[in-house]
Amino acid sequence: QVQLVESGGGLVQxxxxxxxACKASGLTFSNAAMGWFRQAPGSARExxxxxxxxxxxxxxxxxxxGRFTISRDNxxxxxxxxxxxxxxxxxxxxxxxxxxxxxxxxxxxxYAYWGQGTQVTxxx
Numbered sequence: 109q110v111q112l113v114e115s116g117g118g119l120v121q122x123x124x125x126x127x128x129a130c131k132a133s134g135l136t137f138s139n140a141a142m143g144w145f146r147q148a149p150g151s152a153r154e155x156x157x158x159x160x161x162x163x164x165x166x167x168x169x170x171x172x173x174g175r176f177t178i179s180r181d182n183x184x185x186x187x188x189x190x191x192x193x194x195x196x197x198x199x200x201x202x203x204x205x206x207x208x209x210x211x212x213x214x215x216x217x218x219y220a221y222w223g224q225g226t227q228v229t230x231x232x
Contacts, residue, residue: 109134109219110134110138110220111131111132112131112132112188112205112221112222112223113130113131113204113221113223114128114129114130114169114202114206114223114226115129115130115131115226116226117126117226118201118227119150119194119229120228120229120230121231122194122230122231122232125191125193125194125232126191127151127188127189127190128139128189129185129186129188129189130144130186130187130189130204130223131186132141132185132186132187132190132204132206133137133185135206135221136170137182137185137206138182139161139163140195140208140210141158141161141209141211141212141213142158142159142180142187142204143156143158143159143204143205143207143212143216143219144157144204145153145202146182146189146200146201146202146203146228147201147203147225148201151157151200153203153216154169156168156169156172156176156202157171157176158207158212158213159162159178159187160170160210160211160213161191161210161211162182163179163180167212169214172191172198173201173216175192175194176191176192177189178190182186189202191198192211194228195232197229197232198230199230200228201228202227202228203223203224204222205218205219205221205223206209207219207220213225
């Protein structure tokens with residue numbers, strides 16, 4: 109049984125930083141591309157970032173480029189999302205997702221497994 113468990117969310121002020129973490133189990137983590145998505149109230153889920161199986165390739169949505177950094181530790185089966193210079197528009201539930209492929213994707217339908225999400229709230 110695959111499990112993805114996110115942690116690290118919280119309430120912060122604009123300009124602050126947060127680091128999200130996702131611990132995976134039940135899958136061969138080093139074979140899986142990983143992604144972060146988010147969903148704000150009343151909005152569709154949207155892509156945030158992905159990282160390929162070996163960390164050799166990453167990709168971000170334009171609005172987080174230069175502020176967010178995705179990383180992974182295959183020895184610990186974890187993927188992280190460092191979020192700096194947070195803005196109120198970053199407020200959302202953030203989800204970790206695993207893909208049955210080496211390369212990542214910005215499409216949520218390409219991911220087979222999902223975490224339960226962690227809330228990030230940025231106040232102005």
